[in-house]
Amino acid sequence: MSQKVLFLYGTETNTAERAANHLVKQLKFSLKDVTIEGPLAGNKMTDFEEIKKYDAVLIATSSYGDGDAPSCYDKFFEQLHREVKNATSSGSKPLSGLQHAVLGFGSTSYETFMNCPRITDKLFGELGSRRMQQRIEIDEIGEETEEELIDKFEVGISKCLNSLKQNKGKKEACTWDKPDGEILDKFYIIEEGGGEKKGGPGMVGVLAILAVFAGIYFMKMKKEAEGEE
Numbered sequence: 545m546s547q548k549v550l551f552l553y554g555t556e557t558n559t560a561e562r563a564a565n566h567l568v569k570q571l572k573f574s575l576k577d578v579t580i581e582g583p584l585a586g587n588k589m590t591d592f593e594e595i596k597k598y599d600a601v602l603i604a605t606s607s608y609g610d611g612d613a614p615s616c617y618d619k620f621f622e623q624l625h626r627e628v629k630n631a632t633s634s635g636s637k638p639l640s641g642l643q644h645a646v647l648g649f650g651s652t653s654y655e656t657f658m659n660c661p662r663i664t665d666k667l668f669g670e671l672g673s674r675r676m677q678q679r680i681e682i683d684e685i686g687e688e689t690e691e692e693l694i695d696k697f698e699v700g701i702s703k704c705l706n707s708l709k710q711n712k713g714k715k716e717a718c719t720w721d722k723p724d725g726e727i728l729d730k731f732y733i734i735e736e737g738g739g740e741k742k743g744g745p746g747m748v749g750v751l752a753i754l755a756v757f758a759g760i761y762f763m764k765m766k767k768e769a770e771g772e773e
């Protein structure tokens with residue numbers, strides 16, 4: 545039976561989408577007994593029960609804002625975090641049997657370089673998916689060109705996809721933190737009122753600030769009352 549592969553992308557200014565289209569076109573020439581679906585924007589596939597039906601998932605995504613997901617990928621990114629939270633509390637690996645690989649787009653001019661691709665790769669692994677090839681990170685101001693790195697991804701992934709059956713259940717190609725594991729955690733996006741970075745004082749902080757002002761006001765009133773006596 546032919547192996548089913550899903551290609552997802554996250555993009556804001558079409559770089560990752562263009563690469564995904566190019567890769568799907570190229571891979572169709574070199575794959576035997578493998579069908580590729582997509583590329584689809586991540587937000588079009590937020591049902592992980594559907595994702596489980598594939599043998600492999602390829603993801604090309606960039607990062608925006610403070611290492612956030614691009615807008616056509618944000619709902620998928622949130623759901624990925626939810627799936628990990630649920631799997632961690634139930635001790636399950638819902639994506640075991642699946643294999644995945646990530647192609648990241650970003651710029652080292654941002655402190656949160658590659659945050660979204662790195663987190664995506666990490667969380668797929670935490671859900672039990674096997675990393676079939678090391679993540680390729682395309683730095684738009686890096687020495688290696690985008691074209692060279694996309695070709696590198698294609699050559700490697702073509703071999704992996706033609707050996708999906710043989711490699712199923714084997715040890716992952718490498719850990720998620722290769723070539724680099726620096727990330728800014730984004731689990732706050734699925735907390736109540738998510739989407740807003742938790743950096744403010746919070747309810748306890750607000751109450752503490754109010755208590756300090758009430759104290760100052762009380763002391764002032766007391767001093768004034770003592771002065772009048």
Ligand SMILES: Cc1cc2nc3c(=O)[nH]c(=O)nc-3n(C[C@H](O)[C@H](O)[C@H](O)COP(=O)(O)O)c2cc1C
Pocket residue numbers: 554555556557558559560561605606607608609610611612614649650651652654655656657658659684
């Ligand atoms: C406003 C803005 C914010 C960005 N933030 C990040 C970031 O946090 N991390 C990163 O690696 N790249 C960041 N980038 C760079 C983009 O990810 C990079 O240009 C990428 O190639 C865009 O791919 P896309 O067109 O598929 O979205 C940012 C770019 C812009 C314009």
